[in-house]
Amino acid sequence: MTLAPERAKAAPMRATGRRQASRTVARRRARWWALAFLLPSAVPLVLFFYVPMVRAGWISLHEWNLISPMRWAGLDNFRAVLGDPTTAAVFWHTVQYVLGYLPLVLVFGLGIALALNRRLAGRDLLRGVYFLPVITSWIAVAVVWRWLLNPTVGVVNQVLAWFGIDGPGWWADPTWAMASIVLASAWKDVGFVMIILLAGLQSIPAEVNEAAVLDGAGPWRRLWSITLPLLSPSVFFVVVISLINGFQVFDQVYAMTEGGPGGATQVVVQQVYDLTFRYGQAGSGAALSLLLFAVIMAVTVVQLWGQRKWVHDA
């Protein structure tokens, strides 16, 4: 019992020590839990993304036609790709696509989302209809749009003819081919943008708008000062995803024009595909694909950095 006063003094100290110890244990345990939760996705991520990525880098340093043994080429492939005027052309076509596509899906997607966030008759059905093309495969969409935009027997030009308009050659005409691809892509993806923005709109608390109404704010004022700022994280998400996908545009180009006519719609990924599988220059194809990756990374980093300027709560 002589130790009693000492123990009494030590007890609070020991308690803090124990708490610290239990916190370190918890933290160490959390690390193991994190590993367990991450492993099922991290293993395939490494095996099917990072390892092939490194291998692609290795291939880009070689001359290779996929069949005969690889020959070391150093940076020759990068030099050849950067010096090739086709590279500038395919990047320019890709930018044309992105510049046409992004404003279209953003403006229409936002408009539709705002409208279908109201209590309109048949709202769920309308939402479903706008989302419908999103679920359709690109090959089917491309086949359908080639038929709709067929220069001679397509329904679009036939309808234009009723109004005395001589419809353009669409995908068969170099000046209209990219517009055709943008049109089909916007039709296909606008529902995707709509649904992401709708989810964003629904997370805006109704009270905020009600309070603004009480303060006498009109609908436009509410849109600019409340809805759009609070929606900006969703818009940011859409822009980031759309740009990443936009720069990788391929399926619709492959299925609608195969880069034609006369290379007018040749985009970066189509060129990668052609270099690798048509011209037997897998090394140059890999080099170009890595160049594209670098551009996409740069565009995304710029956006992440710039989001502070316009994204609410970034």
Added chain:
Amino acid sequence: MPRATGVRSWVLWLVVAAGALVMLFPFWWTLVSSLTDQTALGQSPSLIPDNPTMSAYRELFSRTPFARVVLNSLGLALATVVIQIATSSLAAYAFSRLEFRGRPVVFAAYLATMMIPMQVLLVPLFVQMKSWGLVDTYLGVLLPSTVSAFGVFLLRQAMNAVPRELDEAATIDGAGHLRIFARVVMPLIRPAIATFAVLSFMSSWNAFLWPLVILRSEELRTLPLALASLVGQYATDWNVLMAGSVVSILPMLALYILAQRHVVAGIAGTGLK
């Protein structure tokens, strides 16, 4: 939610409905064209086929194993959805709820994979699958899509919106991470999971390039591959091509109509406030 009233709301409704008709038209036109005789195609278009005929469909099913192709696509898509939801939600939980060193870096490493064009990975992946003997197998198609960085991102966002007080309450009740994950967080992010499930199904259903590279046998083919090879065979037989498009769209459409109620209700209901 603002309630629309008066003339203005009717104008709005008309605009939105007209837009919906524009969205629907290509589908209707595909159906109409698939029911039109080859010789009547391209002459004076009408919204309802004058003499509907099933000849394009007979041609399609007698020449190609389309039923088998639909099943291939369906099986692969369902497997992809189940696997991706499992792997993505587990990772999302780690990024949303578990503290560990280097978390932002690991998360960035996940997101970075979204920026890698599939075409960069095509050749190295093919070489890898070949060395494992997985060329021309379902497993070869499936393996690269066992993980979705997009899914991790989407589900993490949803999990971040789930109040942490709920976890803390569960922890006090003696729940571990597995229980909090399965019983607290997952049920509350069901709308996000439904959305992701549809998107994931879609990406598998629509996948073209990777199956094209990895699959050889005709009986293993998926729908987009079968449709693309039709384009080669029936370049100008638009009615057969449209019939193929209808067949490739219909099963997805049916599934979407079934799942849409969950997705739309899930998003509209916002169970996470």
